[in-house]
Amino acid sequence: xxxxxxxxxxxxxxxxxxxxxxxxxxxxxxxxxxxxxxxxxxxxxxxxxxxxxxxxxxxxxxxxxxxxxxxxxxxxxxxxxxxxxxxxxxxxxxxxxxxxxxxxxxxxxxxxxxxxxxxxxxxxxxxxxxxxxxxxxxxxxxxxxxxxxxxxxxxxxxxxxxxxxxxxxxxxxxxxxxxxxxxxxxxxxxxxxxxxxxxxxxxxxxxxxxxxxxxxxxxxxxxxxxxxxxxxxxxxxxxxxxxxxxxxxxxxxxxxxxxxxxxxxxxxxxxxxxxxxxxxxxxxxxxxxxxxxxxxxxxxxxxxxxxxxxxxxxxxxxxxxxxxxxxxxxxxxxxxxxxxxxxxxxxxxxxxxxxxxxxxxxxxxxxxxxxxxxxxxxxxxxxxxxxxxxxxxxxxxxxxxxxxxxxxxxxxxxxxxxxxxxxxxxxxxxxxxxxxxxxxxxxxxxxxxxxxxxxxxxxxxxxx
Amino acid sequence: xxxxxxxxxxxxxxxxxxxxxxxxxxxxxxxxxxxxxxxxxxxxxxxxxxxxxxxxxxxxxxxxxxxxxxxxxxxxxxxxxxxxxxxxxxxxxxxxxxxxxx
Numbered sequence: 308x309x310x311x312x313x314x315x316x317x318x319x320x321x322x323x324x325x326x327x328x329x330x331x332x333x334x335x336x337x338x339x340x341x342x343x344x345x346x347x348x349x350x351x352x353x354x355x356x357x358x359x360x361x362x363x364x365x366x367x368x369x370x371x372x373x374x375x376x377x378x379x380x381x382x383x384x385x386x387x388x389x390x391x392x393x394x395x396x397x398x399x400x401x402x403x404x405x406x407x408x409x410x411x412x413x414x415x416x417x418x419x420x421x422x423x424x425x426x427x428x429x430x431x432x433x434x435x436x437x438x439x440x441x442x443x444x445x446x447x448x449x450x451x452x453x454x455x456x457x458x459x460x461x462x463x464x465x466x467x468x469x470x471x472x473x474x475x476x477x478x479x480x481x482x483x484x485x486x487x488x489x490x491x492x493x494x495x496x497x498x499x500x501x502x503x504x505x506x507x508x509x510x511x512x513x514x515x516x517x518x519x520x521x522x523x524x525x526x527x528x529x530x531x532x533x534x535x536x537x538x539x540x541x542x543x544x545x546x547x548x549x550x551x552x553x554x555x556x557x558x559x560x561x562x563x564x565x566x567x568x569x570x571x572x573x574x575x576x577x578x579x580x581x582x583x584x585x586x587x588x589x590x591x592x593x594x595x596x597x598x599x600x601x602x603x604x605x606x607x608x609x610x611x612x613x614x615x616x617x618x619x620x621x622x623x624x625x626x627x628x629x630x631x632x633x634x635x636x637x638x639x640x641x642x643x644x645x646x647x648x649x650x651x652x653x654x655x656x657x658x659x660x661x662x663x664x665x666x667x668x669x670x671x672x673x674x675x676x677x678x679x680x681x682x683x684x685x686x687x688x689x690x691x692x693x694x695x696x697x698x699x700x701x702x703x704x705x706x707x708x709x710x711x712x713x714x715x716x717x718x719x720x721x722x723x724x725x726x727x728x729x730x731x732x733x734x735x736x737x738x739x740x741x742x743x744x745x746x747x748x749x750x751x752x753x754x755x756x757x758x759x760x761x762x763x764x765x766x767x768x769x770x771x
Numbered sequence: 772x773x774x775x776x777x778x779x780x781x782x783x784x785x786x787x788x789x790x791x792x793x794x795x796x797x798x799x800x801x802x803x804x805x806x807x808x809x810x811x812x813x814x815x816x817x818x819x820x821x822x823x824x825x826x827x828x829x830x831x832x833x834x835x836x837x838x839x840x841x842x843x844x845x846x847x848x849x850x851x852x853x854x855x856x857x858x859x860x861x862x863x864x865x866x867x868x869x870x871x872x873x
Contacts, residue, residue: 425829436813436824723834755846
């Protein structure tokens, strides 16, 4: 069995940065990642796109990832691409399946750097072919370089929606219309946050303002204050019906609708290990409970990057480095002369997080993202609607009983798409805060695994 | 639904996969889901519950809506499955039957 000092799950900004610090200090480091190349979602395909017109159109923050990827490639960390982690036991024994088959790994510490996923935003018709997330469309833009065949409708809010629209137009695509679901921010509080953010991160905010202005100019239609959405069609999307805050209802024809309502940390892995999580009201998301080093409530398990709470790529780099420094120190392997490293990381982290409270405030998701109407499918896998769940919730049941009663969260995605909506329905029915709702228990395996892959472990486990 | 930005030079499109018996050209290094999104029939399965059609939704492995049958492998997320020349892909209609797959 492989026994590295450190196993890192995820080769995005946090995982790669942690690997570089730990491997350079002499730890044996293994990094496993589902993608065939390093970069995570934000720098996906960076090695292939760098130096091309597409790379330039994706922008400087994207291209900046190349330096981290190169440092990671040269760090000496063992890198297993195209590999999925499907089980981590409390002893930290980890099971992975990749091109070399299925293996057990027994590391001394694990860093979860699995990033974020887009916030599940159920609305009527969101399961129809032709509805996909903005993040999905951006992945198709990065590799193999595809854009919507016709001018596209985008609905939602958040920096990623603005960035994608900007990148799409630069590469020759077109936005037919943008349905902006952003709520008007309460000005007093936002202004105070804005002032602080502008002082410390003026350039980033100017960039965001430019994307916004650019989108206003280039989108065929720009509709503000959209509070309700419905994708129309039977076998595929044929149109979108939307309602604005002032009660206007309109329909437009389209065969593709991209939706985005922000991003939330990937918590499945941490929760499967029993790591404590809490509700972060400012980000309208669950986050793991961590100390200032990224250590979770479970000894030996650390979390860094957006999986630790949404902060973006630069924050992820710094959190990854801090986690690696902590692991080095815990293992008694911190090299001399690293005293300044922590301070530098903390300073850069504070700078990276400076605009976050302001961004969280202005892109706070609308309330019905969490409480869609009765007809809306909540659990995509088991096709359960709000009304099906409300029926079961008429007597007090938690998320796990609800799962047993209705099968919500029991399908292939294991609740990754319905856990938020289920929690908010329970909170709503029982008039409890989101933080008090017990989450779905995460059952193994974390990712689908074939019986023959499990069976192949017998050879490794057998005594010689 | 989607189109390629740059048509590759000859050789770059060398991969051909079999989608429900039809040959479909693909780029080496792309995923099955990304090929599917350029097809006129851009859907990947009909659900076991209501036979409703589904298509790739998240493209990053967290929605599990793009499950498709890959010959020799079983039911896989098409967005996490990279094309190989001659790979046979089937849309998954309804519930899956238990058959030996490996």
